[in-house]
Amino acid sequence: MEVFRLMKRKLSLLLVFILLTGVLAGCGGGDVSDDPSPQDEVEIAYYAYNSEPILNWDPSVMFSNGIIVLNNIYETLLRFDPKTKEFDYLLAEDYSVSEDGLTWTFNLREGVKFHDGTEMTAEDVKFSIDRTMELGKGASYIWAAVSEIVAVDDYTVEFKLSYPSPLDLVASSPYAAFIMSKDAVENAEENWFENANEAGSGPYMLESAAMGDEVIMTTFEDYWNGWEGDHFDKVIIKKTSETSSRRQMIEKGDADITQSLPSEDVEALKETDGVEIVVEPSFTNLIGFFNTEKQPLDNPKVRQALSYAFPYQDVVDYAVGGYAKQSIGVIPFGHWGHSDDLFQYTKDLDKAKELLDEAGIQDGELKLLLTYMSGDESEKKSAELYKAELSKIGVELEIRAMPWETQWEMAMNEDPAERQDIFIMYWWPDTSSPYSWLYSLYHSEEEILFNMSYYSNEEFDTIIDNAAEISGTDIEKAEEEFIKAQEILIEDSPSIFMYDKEEVWAINSTFKGFEYNPSYPLVVFFYDTYRSK
Amino acid sequence: MLVKNYIIKRLLLGLMVLFGVILITFFLTRVIPSNPAAQWVGPRATPEQIQQATVELGLDKPIYIQFIKYFKDLLSGNLGYSLRSKQPVINELKTYLPPTLELIFMSTILAVVIGIPLGVNAAKKKDKALDHFCRFFSVGAVSLPTFWVALFLQLIFYRWLDLLPLGGQLDTRIKMLYEIPDYTGFLFLDSLLSGNWVVIKDVFSHMILPAVTIALYPIGLVARMTRSALLEILSEDYIKAARSYGLKERLVLWRYALKNSLGTTVTVLALSIGYTLVNTFLVEAIFSWPGIGSYIATAVVALDYPAIMGVTLFSAFSYILLNLTADIIIALDPRVRV
Numbered sequence: 001m002e003v004f005r006l007m008k009r010k011l012s013l014l015l016v017f018i019l020l021t022g023v024l025a026g027c028g029g030g031d032v033s034d035d036p037s038p039q040d041e042v043e044i045a046y047y048a049y050n051s052e053p054i055l056n057w058d059p060s061v062m063f064s065n066g067i068i069v070l071n072n073i074y075e076t077l078l079r080f081d082p083k084t085k086e087f088d089y090l091l092a093e094d095y096s097v098s099e100d101g102l103t104w105t106f107n108l109r110e111g112v113k114f115h116d117g118t119e120m121t122a123e124d125v126k127f128s129i130d131r132t133m134e135l136g137k138g139a140s141y142i143w144a145a146v147s148e149i150v151a152v153d154d155y156t157v158e159f160k161l162s163y164p165s166p167l168d169l170v171a172s173s174p175y176a177a178f179i180m181s182k183d184a185v186e187n188a189e190e191n192w193f194e195n196a197n198e199a200g201s202g203p204y205m206l207e208s209a210a211m212g213d214e215v216i217m218t219t220f221e222d223y224w225n226g227w228e229g230d231h232f233d234k235v236i237i238k239k240t241s242e243t244s245s246r247r248q249m250i251e252k253g254d255a256d257i258t259q260s261l262p263s264e265d266v267e268a269l270k271e272t273d274g275v276e277i278v279v280e281p282s283f284t285n286l287i288g289f290f291n292t293e294k295q296p297l298d299n300p301k302v303r304q305a306l307s308y309a310f311p312y313q314d315v316v317d318y319a320v321g322g323y324a325k326q327s328i329g330v331i332p333f334g335h336w337g338h339s340d341d342l343f344q345y346t347k348d349l350d351k352a353k354e355l356l357d358e359a360g361i362q363d364g365e366l367k368l369l370l371t372y373m374s375g376d377e378s379e380k381k382s383a384e385l386y387k388a389e390l391s392k393i394g395v396e397l398e399i400r401a402m403p404w405e406t407q408w409e410m411a412m413n414e415d416p417a418e419r420q421d422i423f424i425m426y427w428w429p430d431t432s433s434p435y436s437w438l439y440s441l442y443h444s445e446e447e448i449l450f451n452m453s454y455y456s457n458e459e460f461d462t463i464i465d466n467a468a469e470i471s472g473t474d475i476e477k478a479e480e481e482f483i484k485a486q487e488i489l490i491e492d493s494p495s496i497f498m499y500d501k502e503e504v505w506a507i508n509s510t511f512k513g514f515e516y517n518p519s520y521p522l523v524v525f526f527y528d529t530y531r532s533k
Numbered sequence: 534m535l536v537k538n539y540i541i542k543r544l545l546l547g548l549m550v551l552f553g554v555i556l557i558t559f560f561l562t563r564v565i566p567s568n569p570a571a572q573w574v575g576p577r578a579t580p581e582q583i584q585q586a587t588v589e590l591g592l593d594k595p596i597y598i599q600f601i602k603y604f605k606d607l608l609s610g611n612l613g614y615s616l617r618s619k620q621p622v623i624n625e626l627k628t629y630l631p632p633t634l635e636l637i638f639m640s641t642i643l644a645v646v647i648g649i650p651l652g653v654n655a656a657k658k659k660d661k662a663l664d665h666f667c668r669f670f671s672v673g674a675v676s677l678p679t680f681w682v683a684l685f686l687q688l689i690f691y692r693w694l695d696l697l698p699l700g701g702q703l704d705t706r707i708k709m710l711y712e713i714p715d716y717t718g719f720l721f722l723d724s725l726l727s728g729n730w731v732v733i734k735d736v737f738s739h740m741i742l743p744a745v746t747i748a749l750y751p752i753g754l755v756a757r758m759t760r761s762a763l764l765e766i767l768s769e770d771y772i773k774a775a776r777s778y779g780l781k782e783r784l785v786l787w788r789y790a791l792k793n794s795l796g797t798t799v800t801v802l803a804l805s806i807g808y809t810l811v812n813t814f815l816v817e818a819i820f821s822w823p824g825i826g827s828y829i830a831t832a833v834v835a836l837d838y839p840a841i842m843g844v845t846l847f848s849a850f851s852y853i854l855l856n857l858t859a860d861i862i863i864a865l866d867p868r869v870r871v
């Protein structure tokens with residue numbers, strides 16, 4: 001018995017010892033990466049992302065964050081560069097469009113290999129887009145104009161349209177335009193995409209993925225553009241939802257690039273050695289839609305008055321920490337179709353009061369309900385600043401935070417009186433065309449979808465429809481028309497054009513080659529980037 | 534025999550509570566104004582897509598039929614599909630549960646290894662410096678906000694001292710360099726089994742901060758409970774008798790007194806694990822720990838009701854199980870047995 005007790009005592013001592021050594025060993029954990037290993041020369045890029053990198057691996061369906069991953073693994077026929085308004089040729093070498101704008105012919109790049117080793121042909125392109133259209137999920141509607149896709153020969157694809165549409169912009173969309181290996185997808189077992197697999201031709205291949213947490217990608221040796229020059233060997237995109245964690249990782253150089261930091265953190269990082277802050281335009285803007293089917297908001301004068309009462313500069317300064325610009329028109333800065341010459345409302349309470357008087361609105365008579373998406377701090381602050389201004393001109397504003405779906409449902413109520421008076425919403429383009437804003441938000445709708453002003457103006461509809469049709473063949477002329485359409489909008493003011501958001505990136509100074517393309521929101525094209533110490 | 538009846542009674546009661554939880558959470562998540570079909574198809578869906586999804590998800594049927602279907606699925610182990618990821622919730626739970634369980638396991642060990650000795654020594658040195666320290670520490674441990682402790686520890690050990698990693702379960706670079714076998718799904722266990730010291734070290738160092746953060750509450754609780762239970766027992770006659778026999782104080786304290794006080798401590802510990810589970814929800818988000826807490830945090834924000842229900846059910850189930858364990862421990866104590 002005594003022996004047993006002694007053993008027990010010794011055992012517990014041993015246990016404590018093991019635990020202690022464990023703790024000590026653990027404390028040394030920070031320098032694990034210094035351990036010599038054969039793969040030390042491997043250059044790794046690290047993107048600390050604020051949300052799940054990807055939730056849906058199906059390139060036909062994915063219509064969310066996942067573009068930050070898929071745009072490195074898959075390629076599209078073209079890529080749009082909003083700065084030059086020109087296209088980069090990826091899987092297509094060139095393309096042409098018939099005079100009526102109804103037949104688009106793409107000549108494909110030869111010798112492109114998919115990650116499964118098969119070579120890309122016209123069949124793959126036809127298969128990919130057909131599949132996306134047939135599934136009918138996600139952003140597949142961007143192909144709505146396409147009636148038939150013909151593989152003319154191995155390297156020529158013809159898209160036949162039922163009405164003119166800028167197919168080059170569609171084919172360069174960040175969503176639903178990916179080309180995948182027909183062979184790989186057809187022979188895939190059930191739930192192949194769901195279990196994190198890919199069939200792309202892009203510079204990086206999927207190495208491993210932890211669902212909703214991180215994605216590791218590695219170079220694809222046979223990439224058609226080759227691996228000459230400096231590139232990263234591997235890429236990590238990891239969910240890091242805490243802003244304080246993202247900031248500390250950038251400060252210490254553990255992460256190479258991140259975004260969506262609060263403005264206080266951005267200010268602090270500006271002073272940090274080895275970190276660069278880059279502010280870029282984004283194509284996301286915040287719009288406040290008036291319920292134009294409800295009295296007295298059906299009166300343009302009242303809407304103009306309310307547009308004059310909005311504290312644009314305060315909202316930019318305090319609601320988004322200065323990282324935005326007051327909108328001019330509905331198309332954001334840097335996007336084609338934007339014009340600095342358009343009329344811009346400024347805060348002018350006297351003017352607002354005058355217009356309200358003209359419309360016969362008494363002091364204290366107007367009570368409005370504004371809804372915004374719960375959880376969005378910038379929308380909330382903007383609404384509160386607006387409320388303060390409105391109270392000065394005798395307008396009472398009730399602010400209500402709602403989950404997106406609920407807010408949307410309220411806006412679709414059959415009885416206009418039951419809907420909100422002002423609906424705040426962000427918009428960003430699904431294809432890089434002014435039509436994405438002007439059509440989705442202001443074209444007459446039979447069934448309410450995103451036209452939250454319930455705006456309906458035949459003249460406006462005709463102009464943008466025509467502009468959209470010619471934008472595939474004559475982009476300059478189309479741009480003029482889209483600007484003309486915005487003049488009508490600004491006069492009618494169915495909405496407050498609040499601000500165009502800017503994207504703030506915090507980047508490790510050894511991380512080079514990054515150029516933000518706002519047509520592909522938050523995407524880092526890692527093939528272009530490299531490390532330079 | 535009596536104990537057996539008691540346990541059966543408690544079990545049945547537990548099942549009833551579980552059913553109640555299912556019923557309430559199901560209807561609560563449906564009462565919340567939201568449109569799951571619109572969520573299923575994403576933010577820019579066409580009305581046709583939404584209509585199609587409504588049928589696909591069975592949302593066009595009356596709510597009691599939906600409940601019957603949900604309950605039936607539940608019995609066959611199907612918790613439905615997450616609205617965000619479109620994956621079966623049961624698979625997601627299987628992915629996210631092991632990291633959380635590891636964390637809870639570690640913090641419970643810490644609570645026992647640190648809490649009990651602290652309590653015993655405080656009782657031994659009643660009203661001395663150590664006792665005051667123990668009181669100060671316990672009250673602090675229980676009352677400091679977890680998120681504050683977590684951020685504070687990160688600042689010290691990651692930013693300033695550079696000793697421990699910021700978050701996550703494993704350094705991604707380590708993961709890329711070494712093959713970590715998947716024997717059990719529990720990373721720490723798997724790394725131990727693999728015998729790769731670099732991996733073990735890394736996994737362990739990632740665990741320290743979150744485990745300590747979570748362990749603080751149970752440590753404080755266990756220390757206080759052990760102390761007060763011991764003090765009570767130390768005034769009992771049989772302890773006086775033991776002492777008067779001239780038994781060594783250490784023997785009296787650790788063998789005779791502590792053993793008798795453990796019932797209370799274990800009960801408190803079992804219940805505090807339930808609390809710990811909820812606590813991980815916050816801590817995991819801060820430490821980017823890929824567990825059930827991070828999962829529910831995103832699910833709640835996105836109103837992903839199948840995921841919310843899945844986690845709620847799991848939490849309720851664990852709570853009931855832990856309560857049951859505590860009850861059984863008490864029931865097995867001969868002093869309680871009637």
